[in-house]
Amino acid sequence: MTQLTKIALLFALSLFSSTVNCKFPKGFKFGTSTAAFQVEGAWLQDGKSLSAWDNLAHLPGFTSDGLAPDVGADSYNRYPEDIALMKSAGIKHYRMSIAWTRILPAARDGSPVNAVAVEHYREMLKAFIDAGITPYVTLIHGDLPMLMYLHGYGHADKYFVNDFRYYADVCFQRFGDLVKNWFTFNEPWCIAVFEGCKPEECSTMPYLVAHNVLLAHAAAVKLYRQKYAPSQGGKVGIVLNTDMFYPKDATNAKDKEAAERALAFYLGWFAEPIFSGDYPAVMKTKLGKRLPQFTEEQKAMLKGSADFFALNHYSSVVCEDGRAKEGNNYWNDMNVSMSNRKEWKLTDMGWAIVPEGIHDILVEIYKRYTRATGVPIYVTENGMANKETTREAGINDTPRIEYYQAYLKNVERAANEDGVNVQGYFAWSLLDNFEWGAGFTKRFGLVRVEVGEVPVRIPKKSLIWYRDFIAQNQ
Numbered sequence: 001m002t003q004l005t006k007i008a009l010l011f012a013l014s015l016f017s018s019t020v021n022c023k024f025p026k027g028f029k030f031g032t033s034t035a036a037f038q039v040e041g042a043w044l045q046d047g048k049s050l051s052a053w054d055n056l057a058h059l060p061g062f063t064s065d066g067l068a069p070d071v072g073a074d075s076y077n078r079y080p081e082d083i084a085l086m087k088s089a090g091i092k093h094y095r096m097s098i099a100w101t102r103i104l105p106a107a108r109d110g111s112p113v114n115a116v117a118v119e120h121y122r123e124m125l126k127a128f129i130d131a132g133i134t135p136y137v138t139l140i141h142g143d144l145p146m147l148m149y150l151h152g153y154g155h156a157d158k159y160f161v162n163d164f165r166y167y168a169d170v171c172f173q174r175f176g177d178l179v180k181n182w183f184t185f186n187e188p189w190c191i192a193v194f195e196g197c198k199p200e201e202c203s204t205m206p207y208l209v210a211h212n213v214l215l216a217h218a219a220a221v222k223l224y225r226q227k228y229a230p231s232q233g234g235k236v237g238i239v240l241n242t243d244m245f246y247p248k249d250a251t252n253a254k255d256k257e258a259a260e261r262a263l264a265f266y267l268g269w270f271a272e273p274i275f276s277g278d279y280p281a282v283m284k285t286k287l288g289k290r291l292p293q294f295t296e297e298q299k300a301m302l303k304g305s306a307d308f309f310a311l312n313h314y315s316s317v318v319c320e321d322g323r324a325k326e327g328n329n330y331w332n333d334m335n336v337s338m339s340n341r342k343e344w345k346l347t348d349m350g351w352a353i354v355p356e357g358i359h360d361i362l363v364e365i366y367k368r369y370t371r372a373t374g375v376p377i378y379v380t381e382n383g384m385a386n387k388e389t390t391r392e393a394g395i396n397d398t399p400r401i402e403y404y405q406a407y408l409k410n411v412e413r414a415a416n417e418d419g420v421n422v423q424g425y426f427a428w429s430l431l432d433n434f435e436w437g438a439g440f441t442k443r444f445g446l447v448r449v450e451v452g453e454v455p456v457r458i459p460k461k462s463l464i465w466y467r468d469f470i471a472q473n474q
């Protein structure tokens with residue numbers, strides 16, 4: 001029996017699984033999310049060059065299981081299987097990313113376009129669309145070309161903005177007839193904080209990286225709006241990540257300030273420039289000259305540079321004032337101690353499961369950024385790593401169903417009770433995939449993937465549950 005026949009059978013036999021009582025607003029979009037580097041494999045196929053992560057993943061001992069995603073889920077070649085799985089579950093929205101290393105193997109501004117890769121993505125996008133699945137495309141999700149570090153300074157390079165704008169231009173031009181929802185970057189916070197810095201540069205480097213990424217985002221959005229949006233009619237934004245931050249002791253003013261400061265240093269760092277035109281006041285005061293400044297022209301370009309608010313959210317923490325040890329760096333600058341409440345259960349990543357956190361962060365975002373602008377919110381990632389060391393445990397992923405039920409109930413509550421204009425939700429992830437430094441040891445998928453020369457996809461209970469949930473909420 002082929003893999004696809006097995007999948008079809010499992011779906012046909014599965015009973016309508018019980019779901020939490022929710023009623024989402026009409027037209028609400030339910031989808032799944034992946035990223036090129038985490039699912040594509042095909043690391044040397046069709047003229048692709050290497051990303052910095054290709055290099056890292058091949059360093060001995062760098063990933064927890066010693067594996068690199070050279071083949072991984074092989075979605076580059078096996079996307080028809082992904083489409084079949086999504087279709088059978090009634091999932092009509094798919095967030096994916098394009099690999100810069102495939103489109104522009106030489107990476108930089110003006111470098112030649114790899115026609116084979118362009119053709120590949122066009123075929124793939126068409127196949128999704130033909131299956132009734134709308135693509136939402138992130139231009140870069142964690143896989144910056146290695147050449148940007150060999151011939152430059154990565155995201156902090158003085159040419160980065162031009163390089164990114166050129167890459168974005170190529171993508172808008174080649175795929176804009178098929179893609180109507182674009183995201184420039186995934187999680188600039190992670191880019192800035194995890195990019196790494198020499199000890200003597202850590203007091204400024206994260207802020208410089210963030211600044212460049214924000215300017216590159218704004219440049220790409222301006223280009224899209226001027227050159228492509230009028231004829232292509234698409235929308236463009238950026239994906240921001242944040243936890244929900246609670247004061248450890250809600251009656252303690254210092255803890256309350258700490259929670260507010262954490263939100264500013266995580267989300268406000270990017271959301272304030274994009275929705276209000278400048279960095280949060282608390283960061284400007286704290287960092288002084290170490291925080292780069294925007295010119296008036298740049299502020300104007302940034303303000304309003306997102307047609308939707310795209311949020312990745314997984315967990316929550318409680319905050320106390322104070323953490324700073326010696327030296328200026330991002331964490332000392334924020335000066336917040338974070339921990340979990342004792343009663344919170346943890347996922348296999350060690351992240352706390354706090355379903356009301358997604359409600360509370362959506363309400364914060366609505367109040368601060370989207371109520372005034374009318375910009376819709378999409379939850380572009382949410383999900384959990386479940387301990388699934390055997391196939392059996394993988395398929396019977398009840399904790400994941402409970403997580404999704406509880407988090408989705410809270411998204412619905414934000415929409416229905418608080419009037420938050422949240423219009424979409426993308427589960428992370430469709431597939432078990434390469435979880436960066438954790439290799440393949442952490443499983444986030446609605447579909448189990450057993451990696452090897454020929455990766456095997458097996459739908460989990462959570463996929464069947466999601467199918468039924470979507471059906472009840474359409």
Ligand code: BGC
Nearest residue numbers: 035186187241312381428435
């Ligand atoms: C990232 C994904 C990652 C997920 C789980 C998100 O922050 O966008 O690439 O796999 O978290 O760690």
